[in-house]
Amino acid sequence: MRALRYDSFGGPVTIETVPDPRPEPLDAIVKVSRTGLCRSDYRAWKGHDADVVLPCIPGHEYAGTVVAAPTLPHLVGRRVVVPFVIACGDCPECQHGQGQVCRFQRQPGFTDPGSFAEFVLVPRARTNLVPLPDSVGDDAAASLGCRFATAWRALVGVARIQQGDSVVVFGAGGVGLAAIMIASAMDAQVVAVDISDDALALADRFGAQVIPVGARNRPQDIAAQVREILPDGAAIGIDAVGSPTLATASVLSLRRRGRHVQVGLMDGDSSTLPIGDIVARELTVLGSHGMAASDYPELLRHVEAGRLEPQLLVTATVGLAGAASALVGMGGSGQPSGIRLVDPQS
Ligand SMILES: [Zn+2]
Ligand SMILES: [Zn+2]
Structure with missing residues (x-):
């Protein structure tokens, strides 16, 4: 099969012909559609993720069709999405429905061959395949593998958003825009903070009031801008980027007893949050990491009903060759906004 691959961190990303994955009895093979x-x-390619095994076929957010499943033959031909955290199904976390923090987790594109390929192997298929309703198209389904599901769980499962809560989203990339769409669908008052005018234009389209910031803004200044819109502060703040400045700005933007959710990964875990403020105002700081397959049905019901439309976040679709140049270019300025998809069959 054709697959994108890199052999060294920061090195060339090339299209290679590699052997098709072969399933063991508990595995499935998915033909990747998007x-x-x-x-x-990008973090993985740059070498900022210690779990990456070289050579690496990147890609962890995908939807496709099951073409082989030795012990689940009834799923062959079904369209599926697969969470990026591949859970073992057996450990204590998995037994309690918390496969997103499985202690034996594997991740395509990091520990295992990823989805920038015609086919991808799904270990522990019974635990990890999520069948898709026919009405949920490939463009909507792809981001359910990582970004859209991550935003859903951060707001609904972790922050426990209530109808009418105020939410401030730091970073209007794929996760941030998904969070804006989800919070708006729940009648939240949503504020979005980003440095990109293009990203903020999308945030505005999906229902957020927007705050442009510069790379040198201090957390205190950003929080003051949020409070011009939300004088009491936000019920929920999300750092969707993984920035010490934005994480601190999020905490400072919260109302009393508000919840900060950290979603973005930080290089070097270098954040210092204002602990005194967290104690004095009884703030809650939460981490959120993907979503277990068992939690997908509720999200899928909202997508099926049209209350959430992940496909509207898709701004471009490229083939494998386009994916190679897009991946290595992600560190540059002026990046396209929204969610970019890859069709690895083209
Ligand atoms: Zn497990
Ligand atoms: Zn992701």
Whole structure:
């Protein structure tokens, strides 16, 4: 099969012909229809993720069709999405429905061959395949593998958003825009903070009031801008980027007893949050990491009903060759906004 591959961190990303994956009895093989280009792919290629095994076929956010499943033959031919955290199904976390933090987790594009390929192997298929309703198209389904599901779980499962809560989203990339769409669908008052005018234009389209910031803004200044819109502060703040400045700005933007959710990964875990403020105002700081397959049905019901439309976040679709140049270019300025998808069959 054709697949994108790199052999060294920061090195060339090339299209190679590699052996088709062969399933063991508990595995499935999925023919990839759409796969998303996520910032984590860029971090992995740059060598900022200690779990990456070289040579690496990147890609962890995808939807496709099951073409082989030795112990689940009834799923062959079904369209599926697969969460990027491949859970074992057996460990204590998995037994409690928390496969997103499985202690034996594997991740395509990091520990295992990824989805920038015609086919991808899904270990522990019974635990990890999520069948898709026919009405949920490939463009909508792809980002459910990582970014859209991550935003959903951060707001609904982790922050426990209530109808009418105020939400401030730091970073209007794929995860941030998804969070804006989800919070708006729940009648939240949503504020979006970003440095990109293009990203903020999309945030505005999906229902957020927008705050442009510069790379040198201090957290205190950003929080003051949020409070011009939300004088009492936000019920929920999300750092969708992974920035010490934005994480601190999020905490400072919260109302009393508000919840900060950290979604973006930080290089070097270098954040210092204002602990005194967290104690004095009884703030809650939460981490959120993907979503277990068992939590997908509720999200899929909202997508099926048209209350959430992940496909509207898709701004471009490229083939494998386009994915190679897009991946290595992700660190540059002027990046396209929204979710970019790859069709690895083209
Ligand atoms: Zn991702
Ligand atoms: Zn497990």
